[in-house]
Amino acid sequence: MYARVARWEGGDPEAIKRSVAEIGSRAQSGPPEGVDSKGFLLLADSENGKTIAIGLFETEDAYRRGDEVLDSMSPPGDGMGQRVAVEKYEVGVKVDL
Numbered sequence: 001m002y003a004r005v006a007r008w009e010g011g012d013p014e015a016i017k018r019s020v021a022e023i024g025s026r027a028q029s030g031p032p033e034g035v036d037s038k039g040f041l042l043l044a045d046s047e048n049g050k051t052i053a054i055g056l057f058e059t060e061d062a063y064r065r066g067d068e069v070l071d072s073m074s075p076p077g078d079g080m081g082q083r084v085a086v087e088k089y090e091v092g093v094k095v096d097l
Contacts (some may be wrong), residue, residue, distance in 0.1 A: 001038070001091040002063040004055040004070065008081045016046040016078015024074065031055075034069040036062040049081055056091065063088065 011019075023042055031037040038057035055070065057063040071086070 001056045001094060002060055003089045003091050004057065004063060004067055005085075005087045005089060006053045006070070006083060007085045008051040008075070009049060009084050011046070011049040011051060011081030013046040013049065013078035016044055016049065016081075019075050019080050020046075020051075021045055030082050031066075032069060032073065035066040036064055051075075051080055053076075056094075 018081040020042060027040060031040065035055070036057065037055045038058050041052075041053070041054040045051070055066060057066055065085070069087070
């Protein structure tokens with residue numbers, strides 16, 4: 001399993017809260033078209049203007065296809081700040097409780 005970790009910094013606290021709510025609402029219907037994700041986490045530190053999005057992918061091919069689609073997208077709203085990094089990790093341990 002692979003994880004795509006994208007980080008944003010310099011966001012406006014209220015705009016981050018609105019974007020998180022919008023992303024949460026959209027995520028209820030599943031991942032965006034073309035993204036074969038097996039899980040998603042959105043971590044927000046709105047007070048400090050930081051957000052981390054973690055997408056989980058079963059295979060490296062699914063990761064590559066999802067990364068391509070997600071790279072062309074922007075978070076809803078205009079206050080999430082600048083995307084400062086997108087990193088790929090192999091998931092070493094995943095625990096579902």
